[in-house]
Amino acid sequence: AHLIWMSDEPLLPGRSYMLKIGAKTVNATVTDIKHKINVNTFEHMAGKTLDLNEIAFCNLSLSSDVAFDPYEANRTTGSFILIDRMTNQTVGAGMVWFALRRATNIHWQALDIDRKARADKMGQQPAVLWFTGLSGSGKSTIASLVEKRLHAEGRHTYTLDGDNVRHGLNRDLGFTDADRVENIRRVGEVAKLMSDAGLITLVSFISPFRSERQMARDLMGEGEFIEVFVDTPIEECKKRDPKGLYTKAEAGEIKNFTGIDSPYEAPENPEIRIHNVGRPAEEVADEIVAYLRARGFLSVLGMDGDGI
CATH class of the missing domain: 3.40.50.300 (P-loop containing nucleotide triphosphate hydrolases)
Incomplete structure (x- = not known):
């Protein structure tokens, strides 16, 4: 997803936030910042964190499945906000680009000895x-x-x-x-x-x-x-x-x-x-x-x- 950061406190990959998309709210983590985007030149830049008003293309991992469409197909079902879990303040807004399929082939293995x-x-x-x-x-x-x-x-x-x-x-x-x-x-x-x-x-x-x-x-x-x-x-x-x-x-x-x-x-x-x-x-x-x-x-x- 493309993510616009809206907080004075920086985005830290690995930190748990709440993601609200449509009527559903789930826990979410930015697992990787693929690149930041220079808003003036649209140049792709490397970066590990996001500061106020910066934009990046990111991978996100959610605690459960959500229904969505790509933002270019439906702006309502393709947009979300990130919320700080400690303050309940909105800290970011995002636009879904596409789903990553890497997690769909991983299933929890039940063990006989618990x-x-x-x-x-x-x-x-x-x-x-x-x-x-x-x-x-x-x-x-x-x-x-x-x-x-x-x-x-x-x-x-x-x-x-x-x-x-x-x-x-x-x-x-x-x-x-x-x-x-x-x-x-x-x-x-x-x-x-x-x-x-x-x-x-x-x-x-x-x-x-x-x-x-x-x-x-x-x-x-x-x-x-x-x-x-x-x-x-x-x-x-x-x-x-x-x-x-x-x-x-x-x-x-x-x-x-x-x-x-x-x-x-x-x-x-x-x-x-x-x-x-x-x-x-x-x-x-x-x-x-x-x-x-x-x-x-x-x-x-x-x-x-x-x-x-």
């Missing part, structure tokens, strides 16, 4: 503990301690850490806003697969944008996504600065650094909020494990490892 069977065997309920906070806030330290405690109890866990994932799965991504969105989209999908496997998954990422954290939450089952906001003031993070990143960012050696020249959108209603100043990390980890136990994520394990 998530409940896997989780019951492990004696636990799947959960995704999503640790978010500024660099240096203590996310990875706390997540590691929580996993150690769960592992000592015989729980089945896995930790996805921001730096570690960028060495493999996301090694092709930088730190622009668009790359950060794609970074979290991929991690959210991996966390979903691990949840289907029955694991308690610990995700430790700055994940600066509310929209992408909400997208990850929407992928999980009801009550399965636990947002852990490690709320450490930036002044304290700068004092710790274990990797020297804030010093480099303030010197201009690192661009798009969260908290310096890239924004961090703090969670508004996290399941767990950790004020991580002057508290031992071990105490915080115990608090998180107690939260899981109180809400039934940790069943009693028998001697053979089966849940009872």
Whole structure:
């Protein structure tokens, strides 16, 4: 589709929006900007994002089928708008050019062993503990301690850490806003697969944008996504600065650094909020494990490892 962007906030491929076409509204993601269009010369230009009043030819992926016609055949059934999921504001308007058939040959394969069977065997309920906070806030330290405690109890866990994932799965991504969105989209999908496997998954990422954290939450089952906001003031993070990143960012050696020249959108209603100043990390980890136990994520394990 051709898309005209109408918001001061840029279009970020991979971010989930709402698409309204006719009387139907579905979730939609711009998966690829094929090219931008210079409105004066009609020249095709490369681009990863769209700014206010820019036009591009894009691929879009929708959460369900919609009825439409190409815009050139019917302007009413061939046009749509994009809506920001967080603000409900219209951010874009589009004209359908043609359908992509690539998804019609892909079907979900039903499996005989489902998530409940896997989780019951492990004696636990799947959960995704999503640790978010500024660099240096203590996310990875706390997540590691929580996993150690769960592992000592015989729980089945896995930790996805921001730096570690960028060495493999996301090694092709930088730190622009668009790359950060794609970074979290991929991690959210991996966390979903691990949840289907029955694991308690610990995700430790700055994940600066509310929209992408909400997208990850929407992928999980009801009550399965636990947002852990490690709320450490930036002044304290700068004092710790274990990797020297804030010093480099303030010197201009690192661009798009969260908290310096890239924004961090703090969670508004996290399941767990950790004020991580002057508290031992071990105490915080115990608090998180107690939260899981109180809400039934940790069943009693028998001697053979089966849940009872």
